[in-house]
Amino acid sequence: MRMLAEGAGPVITAKDSVQLHYLGVRWSDGQTFDGNFDSAPADFPLGNVIVGFRLGLVGQHVGSTLLVSIPAQFAYGESTESATNPLTGQDLLFLINVLGATQPTQ
Template structure:
């Protein structure tokens, strides 16, 4: 769940503090209220993930939060920094996107050289793991699949396999990489997709797990093609 108004207020309080507050020891989550407050902090942190903060920078953020939340005398007029908040975020997002794109291009180039891999005109690197014996779906079909999605560093961002529950969706309602890749499969088959950002989530990404410019990797098993209801 998002807390945009709260996050905006926190961000205004955080930018430009002159020195960090004394560090607080590791929190012990003993009560349900402790856990709820920790969840609040987690929500704020996830919404600030696009700033790509270092640990040192996070100390300034903590200081701003503490001063604002505890009604302490602010170290500066935070409202004067409002224009810089968006500028900082935009700059950090752009820098992170370029870094992700470069890493993705290197990963795609290597993946395309693997035995059995084919690179399509869209940039998708497709590799059949095992061939199915059923039909191939059309873009207008609804399919049932198992999938395991990771970033190029191996971090899992979504997995029906881990949830132990297959997913069903219309092929023309997902990212272009999937629309194209699944049509290359046959029911019962397994394949690996390496998706460049242009046919995945592009320069916008899908924060906080998928950064702008990310290349995505999917292990896909096509379980079936759903028959339209009469």
């Protein structure tokens, strides 16, 4: 993980939902596979994302811009013959702009 700009907002926890813009590319060829910088921010619980994405965000501050490198084993797993996800076996790179974080309501 590389901090491109550190935010001054609250610290993100593993239980938070995050609001962010992101761009995901395959490390092997630089091809974009997902992103939302040209649309509304994504909003999802950190418990519902790949392990490497969550590890890259927990402990960071809202308002930060991050570059997160995620090896395949912390993304969609190592390559197997039965894998159906095209990102299985791929190392990934995410550019993330953290816009907000909210804790779940009880």
